[in-house]
Amino acid sequence: MARNKVQFQKGISFTQFLKEYGSEEQCFNALCQWRWPNGFCCPRYGHDKHCDLSYRKLKQCNRWRRQTSVTSRTIFYSIKLSLTTWFLGIFLITQDKKGISCMELSRHLGISYNAAWRMKQKLMQVMMERDHQYKLSGFVELDEAYLGGERTGCKPGRGVKGKTPFVAAVETTREGRPIRIKLSVVKGFKNSEISTWSKKHLCSGSTVISDGLACFNAVKDAGCAHDKIVCGGGRASVYEPEFYWVDTVLGNLKSALRSAYHAIRVKYVQRYLAELQYRFNRRFDLSALILRLIFVSPCTPPMPERLLKVGLA
Known part of the structure; x- marks a missing residue:
C-alpha cells in the first residue's frame, strides 16, 4: 500500500531549525528581512536611509532621527521574551499535528504558563487573521x-x-x-x-x-x-x-x-479552530509552515493581553 505523501512529510528537524534560528542575531536578521524585504523604510516618513544603533536593536532614520524597532506595529510588539524563544515556540506549535497545550509549551520553552498562554494566543490570532481573507469556491x-x-440533567440535541x-x-x-x-x-x-x-x-x-x-x-x-x-x-x-x-x-x-x-x-474557541484550520490549509508543505507563520506575524497588528483576554465571544 502506497504511503500518504502528506502524512509522511519530513518537515524541519529540530537540529536543522536550531542551525538556522538558534541565535538571537539569526532571528533578528530573519525578522528584518521578512518585515522589510526591499530594505528598511521608515514606517512614518517613508525615508529609506538609516543606521543601526550599536547599543540597542533599533534602526534610526537618517533624516528625521526617528528610531524604529523590528517588532513595533507587529504581533511581537512589547514582548519580553527573546526572539529565539518565540521562534522556538512557533516551531513547536506548527510541527505538532494535534496541537500543543500552553502547559506543555511552557515546559518545553522554560517559561511561565502565563507567558506561554500569551504566546499561543497571539500566534493563533495571526493564523485566524491570515485565513480570514480567503474564501471557499467550487x-x-x-x-x-x-x-x-454532555452535561448531567441537560437534554441532548441543538441549543x-x-x-x-x-x-x-x-x-x-x-x-x-x-x-x-x-x-x-x-x-x-x-x-x-x-x-x-x-x-x-x-x-x-x-x-x-x-x-x-x-x-x-x-x-x-x-x-x-x-x-x-x-x-x-x-x-x-x-x-x-x-x-x-x-x-x-x-x-x-x-x-x-x-x-x-x-x-x-x-470566548477563545474561534482561535483554537483557526489553529487547526491554518495547519490543514497548508498541510502540503510542512517544512514551509514555520517560515510562513513567521513571515505573516510582522504583518499582524499588535495584540496586547487586555485584547487577548476579551476573546471573540
Whole structure:
C-alpha cells in the first residue's frame, strides 16, 4: 500500500531549525528581512536611509532621527521574551499535528504558563487573521457542529446550554479531494447567521452540498447553488459519501482537541479552530509552515493581553 505523501512529510528537524534560528542575531536578521524585504523604510516618513544603533536593536532614520524597532506595529510588539524563544515556540506549535497545550509549551520553552498562554494566543490570532481573507469556491461540503460535552440533567440535541455552535466547510475538487477548510463560530443555526457567514466566506457561483438543515438554504444569498441531501439521523448519516471530508475534518478536530486540551473557554474557541484550520490549509508543505507563520506575524497588528483576554465571544 502506497504511503500518504502528506502524512509522511519530513518537515524541519529540530537540529536543522536550531542551525538556522538558534541565535538571537539569526532571528533578528530573519525578522528584518521578512518585515522589510526591499530594505528598511521608515514606517512614518517613508525615508529609506538609516543606521543601526550599536547599543540597542533599533534602526534610526537618517533624516528625521526617528528610531524604529523590528517588532513595533507587529504581533511581537512589547514582548519580553527573546526572539529565539518565540521562534522556538512557533516551531513547536506548527510541527505538532494535534496541537500543543500552553502547559506543555511552557515546559518545553522554560517559561511561565502565563507567558506561554500569551504566546499561543497571539500566534493563533495571526493564523485566524491570515485565513480570514480567503474564501471557499467550487464544490463545498457544509455541516453544522458543536463543541462542548454532555452535561448531567441537560437534554441532548441543538441549543443545549454550554455548547458552542460552529460551521464546518470543506472546499473540494471535482474528484472529491479536499483543498481547504473553514471553521467558523456562529451564534446559532439561523437563516440570518448562515446568510452572513456565506457572504463572508463563500465565493459567488460555488456549489454547496449540505444536509437537510433548513438554514443552509441561506447560502443562496451569497450567489451559491445549494444541493441539499436529506440523510436523516443516526449513525448511518455520517457515512454519506457526499460528506466524507467534512465528517473527517470534524473527527480529526475533536480528536485533536481532546488529546491536547482539558478544556477550552467559549470566548477563545474561534482561535483554537483557526489553529487547526491554518495547519490543514497548508498541510502540503510542512517544512514551509514555520517560515510562513513567521513571515505573516510582522504583518499582524499588535495584540496586547487586555485584547487577548476579551476573546471573540
